[in-house]
Amino acid sequence: MNNREETLIPKIGVITDVRIDTPDVKTFRVVTPDGKKAFEHKPGQCAMLSIPGVGEAMFSITSSPTNSEFMEFSIKKCGCVTEWLHEAEPGQQITIRGPYGNPFPVDDKFKGQDLLFVAGGIGLAPLRSVINYCRHYRENYGKIDIVYGSRSKDDLVDYQEILNEWMTDDNIFVHLTIDREQEGWDGHVGFVPNYVKELGFDTNKTVIICGPPIMIKFTLEGLCSLGFEKTQIYTTMELRMKCGVGKCGRCNIGSKYVCKDGPVFRCDQLEELPNEY
């Protein structure tokens, strides 16, 4: 009982910058009151943010651990906490606790591999941390492909970073798509799962998927029809969470707690769980 941590008592964080990404997604920079990172994390891990009196909610840390100055969260407006955050201005304090969950295996299984990232909408948030980590340690990874799609051009999260940084990198191939034709868009049009099939990747890659459940489902089917094995594919899950430490029971599926045994799962491990997500 000596190893006691105050797991539920948060630290103070300060929002130092708010970037408008899309009509319903904003990206927030967060540091401690003395200007440091609240804690270290690994790609794929999450944090509980809260506004006292409004509530607490779990978010992926979208910035890479290699960013030594601050953490970033891309947050979609959809309820009490997120709406409140969307009204917040720089200088606003919030509370933060974490990091929670298991990260993507960037330092072992992913090493030396060609990587294929597939994201839809706000699903890019957890993957951005991995992508920028891999870009930082570029020599550790093979070819990198990124397929990213959203409803429209205006709904692409991190669009400027994608254009100015990812697309200009050597040996990183970004494939963007939007659901419907739009003026000023000369890129691909169509749903992500179909686009992945059209692009027809060779199967010696490790795949990382995140997006709406329906997108994940169809992309998985597509990849399997291309000859990918479930053991090559990773995803990150979202269930209602309260504690983040495997005790409140919210995120329990089978004998796993998504907050502590996930949120990152390899698809063959996911298949062993009861279909309740």
Next chain:
Amino acid sequence: MRKCSIQALDTVFETIAEAAVLYLPVDGDNGASYKKWEKGTVMSNALNTVRSPKDFFFPQSENLMEFRTSGKTIEVIDKREEKEDFVVFGVRACDVKSFDILDRVFLNEPCDSYYADRREHGTIVSMACTRPVETCFCQTFGIDASNPAGDLSCWKTETDVYFQANTEKGEKLLAAIAGVTEESDDTAVKAQQEKTREIMKKLPLADLTTEGFGAGKTAELFNAPEWKELSQSCLGCGTCTFVCPTCQCYDIKDFKTGKGVIRFRCWDSCMYSDFTKMAHGNPRLSQLERFRQRFMHKLVYYPENNDGVYSCVGCGRCLAKCPISMNIVKVMRTIGGKADE
């Protein structure tokens, strides 16, 4: 082993209460419940309390912290004070085992400090059962009602009360009441245990087993067609989870006091429809999924994570309290019995 006469029990209580807050089961209009001992308090002879003693370590509602906000700034205040030592006297074997089940959740890394604090300050004095009833099935889970665990175990006969320390805390308590007790052999206790075990053998649920459940049974049981009929009448009222000594799901909420904000946690129930509700949908849409979760967790998932230990102690509270008379025994008989067919 030490003993005192029944008449001396009040002196034992008085001695314990000098050093710690003492709680024991007391009869009331709605059955027995744990109350703080004061001079003159009479201990209940009821088989068990209506509510489980989990409140002592995991209260129905507890404040976690406070916040003070002004302008854009926030202050977090941990208002906890040093806890007082306390003794819970008269806990039955099933409920003593429930603490072990809760420990595996709350003391597991990362340790829950709120729970751990209470656990450290609490001493459990158990009381052997002599008259188990038809809703009791602790023996299904390997619990011996006539030989309860706890820091200090007690047996009450017609004339005397016997004490046996099992832990350091128990030894300490036994030393504190040494003046009121005397050394004794265990003949009377053995005889009582013999009698109780005979009664246990004849209980209607004596044949209930955990066969068909346990680690590795998810694939086999999850899609069992029987869940539909079993869950059909469940009201989702959550009574079963609230009276259950081993149910441990909780919610965290904020309360605005006018001067600041209190963040508290309170019991929650996987039987409630909004338990898993999210912005993009609910993975447990109907009562079938929620009902199945409660029992799969107790009988399959929990044992899978905890060396085969089940998250039920057979206390029978849910059998007594469910408004539609659904319960874990019916689930075990219906779903578990399948394996034999």
